[in-house]
Amino acid sequence: MTTLTATITDSAVPRTRRRSVRLTLLGSGAALTLALPYLLDSYWLFLASTLGVNFIAAAALNVLQGNAGQFSLGNAAFLAVGSYSGAFLWVQQGFPLPVVFVGVAIAGALAGLIVGLPALRLHGIYLLMSSLAAHFIVTFVASKYQVANFGVAGVPYKAPGLGPLSQDRSKDVYYLIVVVAAVVALLLWNLLRSAFGRALVGVRDRDVAAAACGIAVGRTKLVVWSITSSIVAVAGLLQAMSLGTASIEFYTLGLAISFVAMTLIGGNGSLLGSFVGAIFVTGTPEVISRIAKASGASPFGDSIWSHPFELQRIAYGAAIVLFILLEPDGLVGLGRKLVRLVRRMQRPRREAT
């Protein structure tokens, strides 16, 4: 609805020009994304890979939570499903990479189906609680599996050899992540504009009315849980490849919360919002630790910059609180407001005549 009105009011700008501007932006963005491994050193490339993984998982969660209205604290658990089913299929059994990806996606979909089952009967806090319980049960099973097969240190992930295209480990992982991120973004973008996407919004906004319109509410919920969890599981596999290891201490409730934070800070129910939110949550710790380093405060000193980790937590918690209170549509909503403000300032006279 908002895009429709925007197109009508902005008709002063020729549509073809807007489209060509968009295409140019998209093209240069894609070119930059592909060139990044040759522009960045290994640390920044790792950060870019982390951002990509975070975007994939946040985008999936955002569809589940923002579009379908299903609250979940289960993202860390689904990431673990991905990395540990990957550990079985790839590290232990040595299946070829495409098979591993399909297998992990199926494992994630099954896990999502099971965790989503209570959603057929439950709402609100009860659903939230069931994802909370699922988090602890999945990580418990994963830790038992890890200790029995690999030991306490974690699952060692080898480099994903890409055959003749293969370069070095971090570049390979990066390109894998970029391809998956592009596919997932395209998939979700189209999904939300399909009949299924509108069914999701119906289920979120008024499930009884949606049912009256012939939407199978239960089936829609289960399908969206499966699709999004399968995407998060694939993100978990990529994350383990990027980190070079899957270790159970990594999959905390805090990790799950950080993905909810990405969707809320970026923009609930917006694909662009997932990306912006992933940048915010991935980037903020980096910015703060850099300022802390630049300030020259000793880690044992009394300066506020002696505590970069605590400051990261405070900044990130405060961002969640402030965005919910002041800008429920997140950074994307904030951006839209700014654009509207700038446009209004640009053409005050034409509207007066």
Add this chain to the structure above:
Amino acid sequence: MTEFLNAVVNGIGLGAVYGLVAVGIALLFKSTGLLNFAHGILMTTGALMASAMVSGGRSFWTAAAIAIAVTGLIGGLIHLSVIRPLATRGLFAGVMVTIGLSEVIHGILSIHYGPGQRLLPPPIKVSQIEVFGGARISSTLLLCGGVVLLAVGALALLFRFTLLGVQLRGAAVNPQLATGFGANLAVIFTIAWVVAAALGATAGILLGTLSVIELTLGDFALRAFTALIVGGADSIPGALVGGLVVGVVELLSGTYLGSEYRVVATMALLLVFLVARPTGLFGSGTLRRV
């Protein structure tokens, strides 16, 4: 058999403290409809404050009283500053704001008190007391149970006999109607927050006397969520009973399966109740389903 009795007796003692945590969460959920994820960090706040004061030379009881009062005030401030504006924004906004807040408070506590462990020695001599059938329980745990009974009893009296209690019960059933009969929701909800935060600090201090105090002390609130659902989310006595059930289940699974099963057993219990009986043991049964 002694093993079993030990697990049950100590489980009831520990469960009473979980129950106290759950009562604090249930109080807010019942009256304001908010699921407070910041309850755990308020527990940590109270415990850390008390332990810092005790190591600063104050007596246990003074330190505990001050810590409970200050944490209560913090709770009131939280309600006035960030929770009240969310009144109409639904469950998820409230949950996420309290999660964000607990991150902020966690960071502040870590800077102020340091990330290490602290001790809060109990005010009485620690000894093992033998109860029926050869089961043994520590005097500290017994004291904790007593404090919980006192606190919950006081809360029950408050709800039953004071104007505030009547208004809170009214607001839980129908906020508009309660306002119409003269309840000032802004004031009574703030008081509810003060009471809930004070209960949280009390529970935190009790847990602190039972083991060491760390920043992760608040994670016990996760078990209290199980207690909340087992008892029926909108029942305050239910929350206490739920706590007892969780404590016993946790210690039984710790005894017979191994200590790494303790947390996951409570979570499995949570899942069982969610699937089989979401209204819990004492819930009002007004849970909406589709």
